[in-house]
Amino acid sequence: MFWAKTQAMLITADFENYIAYFQSWATSQDMFFLYGGVELGIQYAISKEGFTYPFVWLEQPEIISEDNGAGQLIEAYYGGISVIGSAPLDDRSAQVQTEINAMRLLQALQKKMRQDNRAKGVLDCTISGMKKTAVDRGWAGDHWGWRLEFELRFTANGLLS
Helix, strand or coil, X not given: XXXXXXXXXXCCCCHHHHHHHHHHHHHHXXXXXXXXXXXXXXXXXXXXXXXXXXXXXXXXXXXXXXXXXXXXXXXXXXXXXXXXXECCCCCHHHXXXXXXXXXXXXXXXXXXXXXXXXXCCCCEECCCCCEEEECCHHHHCCEEEXXXXXXXXXXXXXXXX
């Protein structure tokens, strides 16, 4: 069952739930959502039906399985998500505003993740160690925004035991 269908649902290590968590957030903010490796490129994103700015790009995570030795299996997802807008290359003021807007959206996501972390059993994350970096200029062209790097930990007993 997708996270978007019920906000009270426990997030587990199920990969579908991971994607749906971020997709639900993006659509609740009226942002276009895309999942996949950044090697697909901006042209891939903007060619999608229904595309709008700003858009959210959830990258493929790295997932590390853990066993705490006390019967608790964990899947640790190390991932990144970018909020990206467009501004003309010759309009620095618009570029800065696009970056400001993207940062505000990422901070709203961090706030949501922090609140969900406090709602025991929803997800396990910490703000400490999350890193924000500007969208890579060599990759983005006239696109501006920020990328949030994070670690989320999910119970995996139902999947791995």
